[in-house]
Amino acid sequence: MKISSVMVVLLLVQAMILVSVDAQGTWQIINKNAGIATMHAAVTHFDTVILLDRTNTGATQINLPNGRCRDQPLERVLKKDCTAHSVMLTASSGAVRPLFVFTDTWCSSGQFFDTGMMVQTGGDFEGNKKIRTLAPCAPGGTCDWTELAEPLAAGRWYSSNQLLQSGTRQIIVGGRAAANYEFYPKRKAGEGTFPLALLGGCCDNLYPFVFLLPNGDLFIFTTRDSVALNWGTGKVTRKYPTIPGNPRNYPSAGSAVMLPLSFANGFATAEILVCGGAATGASGSNNVNAPASKSCGRIVATAGAPGWAMEDMPIGRTMGDMLNMPNGEVLIINGAQNGFQGWGKANNPAFNPVSYNPGAGAGKRFTTLAKTGIARMYHSTANLLSDGRVIIAGSNTHQFYTFTGAFPTELRVEAFSPPYLGANFNAVRPTITGAPGALKYNLVFTMTFTVTTRVGGVGVYQNSAPYSTHSYSQGQRSLLLKTTAPVKVGAGYSMQVTAAPNNNIAPPAYYILFCVQNGIPSRGKWVKQNN
Known part of the structure; x- marks a missing residue:
């Protein structure tokens, strides 16, 4: 791997403010039954957490308030449903309050606007072209979901959203049978979709990884390939080398982060880290026992001649979540060591999270952390809280809520306290x-x-x-x-x-x-x- 002098400065700065620790962190259950199995999650600036599942699961374990019911004639499972499929959780106490969502949010996408309002897009069946918003509130508030009459230009199932530079517009990228992108709100009346060839093909190309680069272009990665897109002109400005190894996107389910942008190089260097995923061909051959990938690739997306630098994690992992932590490290958490995403398509849970120190030398970047006793498989989430903990929710490897078998539907919510929250520190x-x-x-x-x-x-x-x-x-x-x-x-x-x-x-x-x-x-x- 060739490292520029600018990258050396960045790595030195990050290494200066990182310290190796022996403690492995601790786990705590903060809610024994949140009422829903969490498929989507986001932390609001009130330190509340929006939790969402799909609506076509049948009844959940938390009722809507005041006898309210969801009467949805298009629903394929339970047309009159008096239970909630979304809740607002208070991070400090773990208490939950039911929220009302009307159309199916299965495998949908989202992002906050600059006002703090959540914009949530797409889903399955009657929710496929829906736009929903939620203006969050403090604990004790009554905020709830609003479904907009305005539809998306295309159905969005398994797509990804990215907030753009205005703070008031998002780009919605890809999805099943959607090799294109669109904007919300539209830039002009009647605006539709815009094609992107990278998103085509049959396999392992859903939930693309999308990052806003320092020059304003978007880095978009799917399967094993990536491009930079000038979203204003619609032109692909560069194509990156193919990452070695296995496919990385749904259903193979690797994960990705952009490493911290730093003042040390004028915020001009953007480096992408992509880790894990299912073995090549696992999803196509339905090989639920195929060992998950240990492979990580790192590329300087802003370099003149970028290339992937590869190294291995200590644990093979598919369906893992990668988080930028408060100290510049990356946490890799959740997932399985065999199989791929889907109902009953994975086993051998990855109970141990792993931290990645981007400022350390090759071979010294990974540290294995304390394990949980709860399997977090298909449909799990991980989010950083303002107190430095990580909130973990979800895991449902079944079509409906199923509380028997090896990996039952998981309603518990945990908080992981990384080593930096240990008593010794x-x-x-x-x-x-x-x-x-x-x-x-x-x-x-x-x-x-x-x-x-x-x-x-x-x-x-x-x-x-x-x-x-x-x-x-x-x-x-x-x-x-x-x-x-x-x-x-x-x-x-x-x-x-x-x-x-x-x-x-x-x-x-x-x-x-x-x-x-x-x-x-x-x-x-x-x-x-x-x-």
Whole structure:
């Protein structure tokens, strides 16, 4: 792998604020029965969590309030359904409140707008062209789903959404029988879809991985190939080399992240990490016992002559979720070690999460973490919370809710506390005592914090709140911001932080700011990035 001088700087900066730890993290069940099996999840800026399943499962285990029922003549399983298929969970307590969703959200997609409103698109059957919105509220609120009359231009089942630079428009990419993309809202009346050849073909090309690059183009990956798309002109601006090894998208179900964009290179370097997936041909031959891939590929999408650098994870994994963590690391969690996505198509759960340190040398990047006792297989989710934990929900390997057999429908919700939340590191953990609630581009602002030990190795990360489904977190991004050296002020410290430079780097939205000391993040602070 050829590494530019700019990449060397980035890796050194990341390595400076990371520290190796021996602890493996801890697990906690925060809700023993959320009422639904979670297929989609997103954390709101109120620290509540939107959980969604499909609607054609029959009755769930949580009733709609006040005797309300869903009377849906197009429903193929239960036309009068008085149970909820979506809930709002309070992260601090695990309490849930039922939400009302009318059309089928099976294998749909979503993303937040800059206002914090969730836009949720597509699904199956009567939900195939639907657009739904939810303006989130604080715990105790009454916010709920709204179904819009305006349809999508094409049916979207297994598609991916990406927030664009305005913060008020999303691109919706691909889906079953949809080798194209469209926008919501439309850029002009009557606008339809736009073809993209990359999305064609028969297999392993659903839920494409989509990332907004620093130059404003979109990196779009499906199966084993990827392109950069200028979404404004509709032109493919470059084609990337094919990643070695197995296919990576649904139903093979690898996962992907864009590694943190960093001030150290002017936020100009974007590097994509793609890991895991089913063995080549497993889904086509229905080989539920095929060993999942250990393979990870890493490519600098902004390089002049990019190529994939390959290495192996310690655990083969399909259906894993990959998360940008508050300290620049990547967490790989959930999934199975054999098979592929689908009802009853996988086994041998991957109980142990793995962390990936992008700033470490080859062969030293992976650490195996503490295992859970709950299988998180098909239809599981993972989302970062502002307190630094990861909330894990879902797993239903059956067409309906089935509570027998090897992998029963899973209604429990867990929180994983990474090693940085261990008791041994509390003295190193900073506490943010001051930062603005809203940011403008290039704003230099003051962050104050306290820490009980001598300060050192401090950095600030800004992480988005993505939409997690089917092993891919749509809209996920992380930024390492420029900071000055902290200075002692009273009982704490103060430093100057420079916000992201433009909306290619940080589209307007709600983000979580973390102050990180020697790899240990503070509790995050929600901030609104404005245009």
